[in-house]
Amino acid sequence: MSVAVTVRHLEKSFGRYPALRDVSLGVDAGELIALLGPSGSGKTTLLRAIAGLEQIDSGEVLFGDVDATKLTLRERRIGFVFQHYALFRHMTVLDNIAFGLRARPRSTRPSSQLIRTRVRELLELVQLDGLEDRYPTQLSGGQRQRVALARALAIEPRVLLLDEPFGALDAKVRKDLRRWLRELHERTKHTTVFVTHDQDEAFELADRVAILSEGKIEQVGTVAEVFNKPSTAFVADFLQATELRSTQNKAHQGSVVWMRRPA
Amino acid sequence: MSDLSINADVAPGATGETPLVKAALISTAVLFLAVFLFLPLIVVFLEGFRKGVGVFMESFADPDTLSAVKLTLLVATIAVSFNAIVGLAASWAIAKHHFKGKNLLLTLIDLPFSISPVISGLVYVLLFGAHGWLGPLLQSQGIQIIFAVPGIVLATILVTFPFVARELIPLMQSQGTSEEEAALSLGASGWQTFMKVTLPNIKWALLYGVLLCNARAMGEFGAVSVVSGHIRGLTNTMPLHIEILYNEYNFVAAFAVATLLASLALVTLVAKSVLERHYAGELNALQRQ
Numbered sequence: 001m002s003v004a005v006t007v008r009h010l011e012k013s014f015g016r017y018p019a020l021r022d023v024s025l026g027v028d029a030g031e032l033i034a035l036l037g038p039s040g041s042g043k044t045t046l047l048r049a050i051a052g053l054e055q056i057d058s059g060e061v062l063f064g065d066v067d068a069t070k071l072t073l074r075e076r077r078i079g080f081v082f083q084h085y086a087l088f089r090h091m092t093v094l095d096n097i098a099f100g101l102r103a104r105p106r107s108t109r110p111s112s113q114l115i116r117t118r119v120r121e122l123l124e125l126v127q128l129d130g131l132e133d134r135y136p137t138q139l140s141g142g143q144r145q146r147v148a149l150a151r152a153l154a155i156e157p158r159v160l161l162l163d164e165p166f167g168a169l170d171a172k173v174r175k176d177l178r179r180w181l182r183e184l185h186e187r188t189k190h191t192t193v194f195v196t197h198d199q200d201e202a203f204e205l206a207d208r209v210a211i212l213s214e215g216k217i218e219q220v221g222t223v224a225e226v227f228n229k230p231s232t233a234f235v236a237d238f239l240q241a242t243e244l245r246s247t248q249n250k251a252h253q254g255s256v257v258w259m260r261r262p263a
Numbered sequence: 264m265s266d267l268s269i270n271a272d273v274a275p276g277a278t279g280e281t282p283l284v285k286a287a288l289i290s291t292a293v294l295f296l297a298v299f300l301f302l303p304l305i306v307v308f309l310e311g312f313r314k315g316v317g318v319f320m321e322s323f324a325d326p327d328t329l330s331a332v333k334l335t336l337l338v339a340t341i342a343v344s345f346n347a348i349v350g351l352a353a354s355w356a357i358a359k360h361h362f363k364g365k366n367l368l369l370t371l372i373d374l375p376f377s378i379s380p381v382i383s384g385l386v387y388v389l390l391f392g393a394h395g396w397l398g399p400l401l402q403s404q405g406i407q408i409i410f411a412v413p414g415i416v417l418a419t420i421l422v423t424f425p426f427v428a429r430e431l432i433p434l435m436q437s438q439g440t441s442e443e444e445a446a447l448s449l450g451a452s453g454w455q456t457f458m459k460v461t462l463p464n465i466k467w468a469l470l471y472g473v474l475l476c477n478a479r480a481m482g483e484f485g486a487v488s489v490v491s492g493h494i495r496g497l498t499n500t501m502p503l504h505i506e507i508l509y510n511e512y513n514f515v516a517a518f519a520v521a522t523l524l525a526s527l528a529l530v531t532l533v534a535k536s537v538l539e540r541h542y543a544g545e546l547n548a549l550q551r552q
Contacts, residue, residue, distance in 0.1 A: 053444055074450040086441035090463045099459075100449035155449055 384489025
């Protein structure tokens with residue numbers, strides 16, 4: 001079901017401001033990869049370019065060996081979870097999750113009975129059984145996030161893309177959801193790309209991490225690889241901040257201190 | 264919309280007025296409203312019915328009056344549908360897309376609010392009139408715009424254009440594009456996205472804008488007066504007809520037609536406040552999310 005994603009020589013600029021500069025990245029089928037970088041590094045633009053929500057100036061996006069830039073959004077079949085979830089505010093949880101299936105052309109649309117069953121299964125998967133008649137405003141942040149995920153999963157996406165999936169949640173919920181998302185990934189094995197600026201999040205959740213800065217990919221690798229062999233000065237500097245923080249955390253018994261070693 | 268600002272949780276008395284000041288302020292406001300709003304409205308109805316219901320009804324038997332009512336309804340229907348569709352398209356373009364000249368377009372949309380309706384009418388006379396820029400060309404084709412129904416429709420459209428767009432733009436801007444993007448990413452077509460996501464999110468605001476637009480379209484006097492030519496039974500709308508009747512000292516008929524126009528305004532007002540209740544709820548829901 002899931003496919004590998006290959007990005008080659010991607011270029012994108014907003015006016016005169018270059019957002020992506022010759023970005024190449026390979027994501028294996030079933031892999032969970034994090035795009036990590038400070039704000040303005042181009043990570044969300046890269047995610048949106050893979051999704052097809054952003055027109056690219058040049059370069060290639062491949063799903064398996066299909067050129068995705070030639071596909072319409074419908075044909076791409078990606079599951080996108082937006083930073084603020086973008087749930088349809090006037091629809092119930094059930095209608096939100098069923099949206100993608102109901103929007104299909106009549107020939108490929110499942111029966112309404114089947115759609116209901118599918119929504120129930122998904123609600124169970126994201127542990128929200130019984131909430132199908134609620135509206136988004138009646139849900140907590142964590143619940144909304146899981147509805148957004150269920151809605152994205154409903155169309156059986158080839159690739160799952162998450163934009164700052166935990167950004168809008170408080171720390172406690174964030175930790176629980178992080179673990180839960182990892183378990184979900186183990187079970188469903190969707191090719192998943194997620195964007196984050198939080199290093200702990202990236203390292204805890206992802207198989208590999210791609211570190212971006214100023215529209216360029218600085219390094220791609222596992223946690224051990226980027227820590228032991230940072231390939232650029234930026235990566236070394238960027239990661240030290242985390243390392244320093246975690247040692248300080250221990251020293252201060254969990255009080256959060258964010259420090260950057262002077263360059 | 265106005266009642267939204269009252270929701271602020273201010274403790275009673277926090278603003279510190281004495282009961283005397285409060286009473287003075289309230290009675291000033293009530294007195295003002297009574298003299299300048301309610302009294303004229305009551306006078307319109309009293310004058311209309313002064314010589315009894317029979318004479319009142321008789322006023323509407325007049326074919327010129329009937330044709331004025333019909334023309335007003337026709338013009339309002341065309342102008343309101345046009346402005347609803349074009350206003351929606353303009354709001355969509357402004358709120359959901361980035362392009363050069365966006366601010367200019369925003370300013371242009373507001374223009375009809377800031378210029379005198381008489382000028383809005385004159386613009387069309389200059390364009391399409393017998394001695395206007397396009398007048399001779401149109402006349403040679405046998406197309407009559409000024410002193411005919413098309414001119415009245417055009418003038419009404421221009422004057423009432425901002426109502427729908429002004430109502431929709433801020434709402435659509437605050438809602439952003441992420442729901443539409445979500446719908447598209449889930450495989451919906453552009454049309455499905457519009458019908459199932461965009462339209463339901465703006466329906467109350469759209470209806471509200473249409474109501475205001477309609478009220479103004481029916482009541483428009485200045486711009487229509489310039490382009491209409493006041494031909495009885497042909498190019499007289501209700502407001503113009505009222506003026507003619509009044510100038511002919513036919514007070515009962517003038518006020519009878521005025522009663523009808525005022526009733527339309529009252530219906531609009533009631534519909535508007537009902538909508539406002541719905542719309543405010545929806546706005547609150549929006550802000551919570």
